[in-house]
């Protein structure tokens with residue numbers, strides 16, 4: 137426990153006030169930037185420039201300071217490695233898409249999602265909510281349950297909370313209250329968590345999921361509605377990092393951060409729909425800027441409650457006993473853990489056993505859930521109203537203002553991307569999900585810069601080709617970079633190692649057919665690797681003579697004539713199709729001839745699409761009639 141000066145404590149006890157509202161500033165060993173304490177930069181403004189720091193010492197075990205810090209493997213890499221290991225082991229898992237139901241049984245799932253609110257301060261202290269500072273730098277007296285310290289509700293935390301509730305179609309409650317939920321763990325200094333349970337600030341919401349959101353299509357049809365029982369505000373716990381030798385490092389920067397817990401009704405019937413639900417909640421929270429980051433960066437965690445019952449028991453309306461799998465940190469983990477737990481419960485019941493109410497765990501890559509402890513109930517938690525906190529009163533004016541100033545919600549955005557720019561719903565969704573929502577912002581930045589370069593006005597929507605081009609590159613070509621180099625360095629406002637202006641420069645030349653796609657890809661790599669300085673795309677094309685001087689139609693035709701010579705057998709296949717003797721157009725043979733043209737001609741002056749067009753026309757008009765006439 138941190139030491140606090142007796143003068144400070146004495147002042148508090150005598151006057152009832154903390155003269156220094158600043159934070160405890162603990163001296164800890166220097167942590168390398170790759171240490172797990174460091175979280176991604178958030179958009180938050182720094183708080184507390186005026187806050188004075190209280191110097192204290194923190195008892196950190198000596199061996200902890202000396203212990204090497206385990207390198208952190210990004211979640212995406214962990215998932216990839218896990219898939220590779222499974223492939224290498226030769227074990228084939230049943231595809232999730234084919235494993236949504238079990239004949240004779242019905243699955244029920246209810247989900248609790250914990251999301252970190254996007255605020256500058258903690259829920260009950262003015263300490264900064266910050267993720268990228270050194271550990272234990274933002275800890276107020278109350279956060280570590282210093283005797284005599286009291287909660288000071290920070291009203292600004294209501295802004296993202298109410299926005300979230302509105303995005304989830306909830307009724308915001310004019311009066312809500314805080315309760316204490318007791319349990320002992322080292323990451324919670326007070327021995328209880330302040331939460332809302334009996335009187336949450338929002339109730340009775342719902343989310344509509346469509347087929348495009350990835351619900352189990354055969355079972356749930358095109359649309360399913362999931363009810364939200366309530367949304368409550370509560371405190372986060374301290375962050376524990378395990379070190380070798382049974383040592384744990386604690387970072388109290390996270391303790392007391394405001395969370396919302398979103399609790400659904402037990403209305404989800406399929407594993408894929410559960411994952412789609414969590415994905416949609418993440419998108420909604422990000423769209424209204426309520427949440428710090430998504431699952432990948434640890435800003436959102438899901439607990440799934442799973443039960444099964446026999447199909448013949450459905451009519452009784454009674455649900456099976458639930459077990460709860462805590463702390464899932466990817467959409468895939470949500471789906472996989474539900475499938476594993478459903479199958480475990482069915483096996484128990486089929487063997488004549490009973491399902492026990494339990495809290496279970498799930499680790500990445502596993503195929504079964506494991507028991508952690510018996511499920512706590514309301515009695516175990518000894519819920520009681522927090523006597524130090526008055527009711528929270530939320531005025532209609534605040535709700536009205538936040539409702540009126542909410543941004544575009546995901547469904548409307550997908551419709552816009554599909555309708556206005558011609559993206560497929562799948563690509564639109566991928567763009568919106570990647571990089572915790574920053575990739576779509578990057579796309580808009582690229583599109584703005586591209587339209588400016590191409591001189592397109594507001595009617596740019598009438599021609600969608602440039603937007604589709606930008607979307608494809610922001611999704612697929614940028615995606616290829618991440619396969620080879622792990623990090624794009626994407627910031628929340630949509631900038632990365634490939635500045636949007638530079639990608640727009642590459643794409644404007646490609647759109648105008650001034651460079652080939654191959655040159656464009658090389659340029660993208662050049663910018664990414666830093667070989668091309670910012671703003672230097674066009675000069676590089678000049679300097680390296682990369683401009684595209686395309687062959688004329690006549691030159692393409694001459695090349696085509698050259699490559700079909702001696703290819704009568706191939707031409708015969710086209711003739712068979714023309715005469716109705718083959719079902720499918722021999723596209724493979726066409727591409728074979730195009731490939732030959734590309735090899736024979738000067739690659740820098742050729743566009744495969746033009747080569748294909750001219751070749752196809754000459755087949756119709758020249759080669760096939762000649763073959764027929766023979």
Ligand SMILES: Nc1ncnc2c1ncn2[C@@H]1O[C@H](COP(=O)(O)OP(=O)(O)OP(=O)(O)O)[C@@H](O)[C@H]1O
Pocket residue numbers: 244245246247248399400401402403439441442443455456457458460512513
């Ligand atoms: N029989 C059931 N089968 C599946 N899900 C259920 C069942 N009964 C309740 N649930 C779901 O379990 C969740 C219960 O969450 P809630 O936060 O109310 O309680 P808790 O899990 O005891 O609390 P906590 O985990 O926060 O300590 C809800 O999402 C609810 O829909």
Ligand SMILES: [Mg+2]
Pocket residue numbers: 248397399
């Ligand atoms: Mg709960």
Ligand SMILES: [Mg+2]
Pocket residue numbers: 248439460
């Ligand atoms: Mg729970």
